[in-house]
Amino acid sequence: MNHRIQACLLVLCPISILAVQAISPDAGPLYSLRSLWPKTPTSWDNPDPCNGWVGIICNNEFRVISIKLSSLGLKGQLPGDIGSLTQLQILDMSYNKGLNGPISGAIAGLTNLTNLILIGCSFSGVIPDNIGSLQQLVILSLNFNSFSGTIPSSIGKLSKLYWLDLADNKLTGTIPVSSGNQPGLDMLTHTKHFHFGKNQLGGEIPAQLFRENMSLIHVIFDNNKFTGPIPSTIGLLNKLQVLRLDRNLLSGHVPSSLNDLTDLQQLQLSNNQLTGPMPDLSGMKNLNYVDFSNNTFEASDVPQWFSTLKVLTTLIMDNTQLQGSLTSALFSLPQLQSVNLKNNQINGTLDLGYNYSAALQIVDVQNNQIMSVQGHEYHKKLLLDGNPFCSRNTGADPLNYCTNQEQSIPPYSTSKKNCGADSCPSDQVSSPNCKCSYPYMGTLYFRAPLFSWVGNMTYYYELEKTLTGSFKKLQLPVDSVFLSNPRKSSDNYLELDLQVFPYGTERFNFSGLSSVGFVLGNQTIKPPPSFGPFFFIGSEYKAFAESSPTSKKSMSLGVIIGAAVGVFVLVLALLCAGYYAFRQKRRADRITEQSKAFSSCDASSSGSIPQLKGARWFSFNELKKCTNNFSEANVIGSGGYGKVYKGTLSATGQLVAIKRAQRGSMQGNVEFKTEIELLSRVHHKNLVTLVGFCFEKDEQMLVYEYVPNGTLKESISGKSGVRLDWTRRLRVALGSARGLAYLHEHANPPIIHRDIKSTNILLDERLNAKVADFGLSKLMADNEKDHVSTQVKGTMGYMDPEYYTSQMLTEKSDVYSFGVLMLELITGRRPIERGRYIVREVRVKMDKTKDLYGLDELLDPVIVLGTSLKGLEKFVDLAMRCVEELGSDRPMMSEVVKEIESILQLAGLNPNVDSASTSESYVGSSGSHTQHPNSDSKEFFDDSGGYPPCKVEAQ
Structure with missing residues (x-):
């Protein structure tokens, strides 16, 4: 043992010296951040950014590779010094409304940057022209700021770019395309997402922007000032799933090439100045959502292709010069939720038929020329005000078809367990699991949901499950999520309030919160298919587990802290021998205790512990603790053998399912041992994994991986x-x-x-x-x-x-x-x-x-x-x-x-x-088969273009 003690001292003594003297070569730019920002996390008082600074991750060479500081209430500007962090790969400062001012062109020095995420801040000025120097960029999210000026043409050099989001700014000018030696956005053949909505971009959408070899699945250009025709080249985007050109000044005919977009699921062209005949969309078999409202198309009969779109959920043709009569075939589409054909010249008899969709919630045909209603009585919402039918049936309207009904959205919020009376302190919130804590709050914005009836709770159940499951899978400190107040904005976005509750404590710490903010901003979490593309805006979190951010400290205090760390390490070296002896004794005791558990087996087993491959032995007290004393609230299944409990291993935070045998169903010792050995050596992705077992105090328990979606x-x-x-x-x-x-x-x-x-x-x-x-x-x-x-x-x-x-x-x-x-x-x-x-x-x-x-x-x-x-x-x-x-x-x-x-x-x-x-739908009762507009062939961003996701580090 003396040799081990000497080795321990030889290792720890140099470490104690380095603790005082070794400072990251990237410290200077981060000191600049600390001096410019009035408040920073208390951990930043340490002189070395690589030694415990919240949000800062370094590599083995003490170079800064990641800065994640979302939702920390930071204020101030981003200094040009940050451009000298040449090894930086991730820069995420989202959801800090106090961060403002321009982005320095010095950012071009971040040549290894893969993720630049500055969502929901107050940055202004122009986007630097030399941003195209960041050749490794995969994610570029600058949305929800106050950037002005034009889109830099140099972005066209970012050949690895996957996600480009410049929405919700004050950008002007035209979309740049390549010309001569000048790059343009048409060069982004691997990019899947063009999100430019809610700006002041203008001019014509260049025909050159779209090419056959592009990978685009989202083109979201709504709420701008684009003029001229829709370019026919848009029909070359054979992978396109969402196209939003609504709320612009577009004119001319809708190009027939649009019908070539056979994968398109959402098409919004409303509130433009489009003319010509109503386009034929019969080839677009995957369309869920169509909105052509408020254009000046030529008067035409109700198109026959309406009833051929078998997965249609939403049809909006308000004020589009439609005439003729409607047939029941339209209303029998199995997934149809809402039809808005008001302010047209539709006439004759309205026949919903007897087999109208069970999902149909509203039919709005106000201000048409409908004379009568035929077929089965419709008890949802049918709006006929402004039709001859209503003027002739005054006072005889038992189903209120002629009443201008308020189109209210049913309230929704995540269901909670039976928590009883809310006993949380006034400044805390009770989670869905009845735990009082301080949640992280914000708003989810969905730019192109494939459904229109936002009162359908099934969608939100699945979203909750996806969010919770993703947080757990990424091993983030999240207990549960709470969704509430679904609503549609005037821009046709779906908004939802989100609360994320901390796991195992009342409050998030700095690193836990920044990790949660990062996965929401980095698009690591993908919502269920029906929700489509989204972004999140988080609120400032003011209830951190550590002390609140404080005013900047002097360097002398940092040096004192560094010296104290060195002394502490030296003391730790002196304790090494005692710790080693204790650890060895504890290990021996544990092996003895495991062996005793099987001492009653037959002679052939010799009382040995099972020969396991990967599974481990748990004490009864460990499993008792992780199931909250085998609480009934943790029971997730039961049968003749006993009960199955959900638990969380305290050491790793892993969710497990614990199968506890009741007395009458317990196996013999030899059989139980054999089963454990059998399970521990079979490993396949389609077999539930055995994590471990307990055989103690007359208990037989098997610990499996937790499989969240049940049987x-x-x-x-x-x-x-x-x-x-x-x-x-x-x-x-x-x-x-x-x-x-x-x-x-x-x-x-x-x-x-x-x-x-x-x-x-x-x-x-x-x-x-x-x-x-x-x-x-x-x-x-x-x-x-x-x-x-x-x-x-x-x-x-x-x-x-x-x-x-x-x-x-x-x-x-x-x-x-x-x-x-x-x-x-x-x-x-x-x-x-x-x-x-x-x-x-x-x-x-x-x-x-x-x-x-x-x-x-x-x-x-x-x-x-x-x-x-x-x-x-x-x-x-x-x-x-x-x-x-x-x-x-x-x-x-x-x-x-x-x-x-x-x-x-x-x-x-x-x-x-x-x-x-895969992207098959598994939500709702209709059995719909839709694709997720944000889906890829691999888990995050590792698509056919070969751009891997950024790992979410546990901090």
Whole structure:
């Protein structure tokens, strides 16, 4: 041990000297920031920015690589000295309204900068012309400031730029395009986002701006002063999903090339001076939202293409010279939420039909020439004021069709647990989890939501789940989020108030808050598909866990602090020997305690602890603490074995699910040990991971990774709030099959699960399937290659009849259960429901001469509504092969995997892309299939252009 003590002293003594003498070479520019800003975090009193300054991250060479200071209430200007931080990669000072003045051209010295995020400050002046020198830029967000002047043409040099947001400023002039040696924005072939709305940009939109090889998915130019025609070259943007040109001065005809934008989901051209015939949009099959209002198109009959847009949610054609009559086909579109055709010349009879969309909330046809209303009574909002129908039916309007009704939005706020009376102090807020704290607050702005009925709570449930899950996944100190007060602005933006509550404490600290602000500003978190592009504006946080920012301190105090640190390190060196001895003793005690836990096993086990690969042993007290004393509030599941608790490991903050056996269901020691060893050595992305176990004080507990979206059964039934469309169900089936194939063919020895069912398939935060619950699993020993003779166990309805009668368990028994699961996926029904067995029901009704094999009545309406069921017949064929009476007639799980992969390809999907990377919708009851306007092929920004995301460091 003496040698270890000497080594410890040799290491720590030089460190103590460096603590006083070593200062980062980048300290000068940061001292300049500290001297210019009246208030800075107290940690900045330290002389070395790389030694604990909040928001500052350095590399191993003590060079500053990241500055994240969002929402800290900073005031002052950004000095030119910052340009000398040549290794800086991230600069985020968002949501500090007190930061003002111009941005110095010296910023061009930040040649390694990848993320420049200055959202929601008060910066003014021109954007530096030499900003094009920042060749590594991926994210450039300058929105919600007071920048003026023109857009620098040098931005066109930023060949790696992914996100360009200059919205909500005072920019003027035209959009620059390349000419000769001068660069322009048309050179940004890898950029996916042009967000220039709410400025004073003018002139014509250059035809040269749009090229066929561009990657743009968002072109948001609303609320400017653009004139002239819409360039026909916009039809070259074959990946475009959102186009907003509304609230400008555009004129001329709408180009026919617009119909080539087959991926477009939102099209807003309202409040311009467009003329000519009403454009034909029949080729735009993915359109959700159309707004052509307040233009001067030629008078024309109601277009037939209205009713061909099968995923349409919103149609707004106010004051567009429409005439003729409306047919019920329009109102039967399955996802339609609102129709606004007021101030036109629509006449005849209004017929909503008997099959109008269940999602339809408002039909506004005021000030037209409608004479009568026919069809089923409509009890939502139908506005007919200003039509002959109303003048002829005065006093006979029981449904208030002729009343100018107030179009109020139903109030919404995140639901809370049953917290009882609010007992928080007046300056604190109760979180959805009933914890009093000081939340971080701000507003979410959605520039192009694909829905119009903002009173639909399902959307907000999914947004809450996405935000909370993303914060947890990024390991940020967030307990929960609270959304409230949805509203539409005059610019047709959706706004939502957001409160983010700290985890495990009443207050955020500086580093925790700046990390939360960064992921919101950096677009690291992606909202559900229906919400589209967004930005966040945070409020100043005034309740930090550390002392509040203070006035700048003198350098002498910093030197004193540095010297004190050095003395402290020397004292620490003297304590090294004692600490080492204590640590070694504690480690030995822990190993002894683990061994004792299994001392009652049979002689062959010798009382040894399980041979684990990755899993760890937990004490009873550890798990008791992380579940709040096994509180009922933490229970997330229960069954014959006992209960499952949600917990948080105090050491790492990791969320876990703890399966605690009740006394009567506890296994024998040998069996429990075997199960732990089995689970600890199977590792696959489609299997739930075992984190550890507890075997102490007559307790048997297994600790798994926490899988947030619950069971597949809950999603199919709608209980979880997640609705799975056809393509998403295909991916769930593929993931589950891959997990089973791994157990059968790659685990050594092979494993038979023996209890495959929808409650044992879990869905993670991205809806990837994970096979769970191995309590009934059996190993296939070397002498049991064909079958295992064992007592029959499993779940009725899923159980293999051959295994049930012969008591011979094989891998094909799992295949049978999986076949039943496949039928459950397409029907949404339990295997045995009201005495009817799903396998028999499908066999009886199946007719291969008919579309969908004549199974229309059995199919789950969620997958039928508004969705193309490509590959369904092959899926049914495969399921029926899996449930053959004889195991020898069933396929192997590896064959099942290959066939589902081919079905996915038939449906136009890539089977080698995980659910986390897909853009299929999984929100709401309509089973819609829409794409996220901000979606990419990989998790953050690692798209085909090869621009990786910035890592969110834990500070």
